[in-house]
Amino acid sequence: MAQKLTLSVILPVYNEEKDVPRNVPILYKYLKENFTQYSWELIIADNGPSKDRTPEISKELTKNYRSLFYICIPRPGRGGALKEVWQKRKSDYLCYMDVDLSSDLSFLSQLISFLENGADIAIGSRLKRGAKVYGRTLLREIMSRGYNILIRTFFWTSFCDAQCGFKAIRKEAAMKLLPYVEDKGWFFDSELLITGEKAGFKIKEVPIVWRDDPASTVKVAKTAWGDIKGLARLFITRPWKKIQNSK
Ligand SMILES: Nc1nc2c(ncn2[C@@H]2O[C@H](COP(=O)(O)OP(=O)(O)O)[C@@H](O)[C@H]2O)c(=O)[nH]1
Ligand SMILES: [Mg+2]
Numbered sequence: 001m002a003q004k005l006t007l008s009v010i011l012p013v014y015n016e017e018k019d020v021p022r023n024v025p026i027l028y029k030y031l032k033e034n035f036t037q038y039s040w041e042l043i044i045a046d047n048g049p050s051k052d053r054t055p056e057i058s059k060e061l062t063k064n065y066r067s068l069f070y071i072c073i074p075r076p077g078r079g080g081a082l083k084e085v086w087q088k089r090k091s092d093y094l095c096y097m098d099v100d101l102s103s104d105l106s107f108l109s110q111l112i113s114f115l116e117n118g119a120d121i122a123i124g125s126r127l128k129r130g131a132k133v134y135g136r137t138l139l140r141e142i143m144s145r146g147y148n149i150l151i152r153t154f155f156w157t158s159f160c161d162a163q164c165g166f167k168a169i170r171k172e173a174a175m176k177l178l179p180y181v182e183d184k185g186w187f188f189d190s191e192l193l194i195t196g197e198k199a200g201f202k203i204k205e206v207p208i209v210w211r212d213d214p215a216s217t218v219k220v221a222k223t224a225w226g227d228i229k230g231l232a233r234l235f236i237t238r239p240w241k242k243i244q245n246s247k
Contacts, residue, residue, distance in 0.1 A: 006091040007040040007112065011099045012078045014217060017052040019099045020044065021061065027097075028065050030105050038112075041091070044099075045081045046072045079188020083181060086174050094174055098165035100213035107208045111168040120173035120201040123159065123193070124166030130207035131161075135214070143220065147227060151190065154235055157197045159205050162190040166208060173201050180239045186223045187230035198240035 009031065013020060024044065031040050042065070049055045049072045058070040073081045086094045093115050097103055103124050114122035126133045127148060133141075148160055167189065169177075177199070183191045197203050 004037065004039040005093065005116075007035065007038045007093045007095070008085075008089040008091040009040065009042050009108075010045050010082060010085050010094070010096040011043065012045050012047075012081050012096060013050065013054055013058075013099050014047055014078070015050045015052045015054060016099050017050075017054050017057055019101075020054055020057050023099055023101050024058075024061055024065075024068065026101065027105065028068060030108075031067075034109060038093075041067045041069060041089075043085060043089070044068070044070045045085045045096075046070065047076050047078070047081050048072070048074070075184065077184030077188075078186065079181075079191075080184030082188060083178050083184075086169070087178055090171070092171055093168060094171060095168035096165070097167075098213075100215070102210050102213050103164065103166035104209035104211070107166070107206055108168075110206050111166070114204040114206065115168055115170050118202065119204040120170050121193070121196055122168045122204045122206060123161070124164045124208040124210075125159070125161040125205045126164055126208065126210045127160040128205050128207040132207075132209045133212065134210065135212040136210075137212075137214075139220070140212075143224065147224070150231065151194065154231060155194050155198065157194055159193055159197065159203055161205070162193050164189075164208070164210070167192075176243065177201065180243055182233075182239075183226075183230055185226055186218065187227050190227065191230060191234060194234055195240050195243070198238075199243040 044058045062068045062070050073084050111122040177196050181191045
């Protein structure tokens with residue numbers, strides 16, 4: 001019998017003592033029922049560790065769920081946590097999603113099937129035609145659209161939504177691309193996509209259903225400033241040139 005393909009699903013978390021016990025069992029059940037053709041694992045990737053009871057609650061859950069693991073990365077930052085866990089896991093496909101499960105889970109199989117059909121990266125999108133978004137504030141909607149227009153203007157990239165917390169990547173692409181992705185925080189996603197597309201990796205964008213969770217950990221002004229600085233750095237340093245040269 002052919003070996004099953006392997007899939008790692010990462011949940012980046014920071015101070016999520018409410019969502020971890022509520023949503024990890026939902027996601028686990030979903031994977032168990034819908035991803036039988038894969039050998040999969042679910043990883044809670046914490047930073048710090050969290051200051052609330054996330055570590056204890058997560059470790060307790062791992063006792064009841066065989067394919068659930070808890071990893072704590074000492075250095076702060078969601079992007080750095082994703083990079084480190086993605087680089088360490090050996091799975092064929094790597095993905096992540098926000099622990100509030102704002103992205104409708106039914107789209108996960110679409111992301112993975114795009115990877116199976118040759119995409120290097122597959123991303124959920126709230127801004128592509130066909131997406132349905134519920135409960136997002138006007139401010140976040142305007143900022144998100146403006147930011148993504150800025151990316152397309154300066155980098156001539158084709159994806160519409162850099163920041164959706166729902167992405168998947170093939171292991172080989174991750175290994176080639178991640179060493180060039182520097183940001184350890186929220187700009188990580190944008191840097192991965194801009195650098196990836198400019199270096200010639202194939203990105204597929206899937207319009208999804210998104211139900212916004214108002215309990216956000218994002219500090220909008222600070223994150224926006226980090227994004228602007230990140231875009232300026234990429235515009236000047238053009239890291240994709242190094243990848244193109246090493247291919
Ligand atoms: N590992 C890690 N995860 C984080 C950190 N900050 C936020 N997250 C997680 O990133 C995901 C998205 O955060 P959320 O507050 O829902 O962002 P929003 O939906 O964009 O407002 C959630 O799963 C958070 O727990 C961090 O510093 N480290
Ligand atoms: Mg959220």
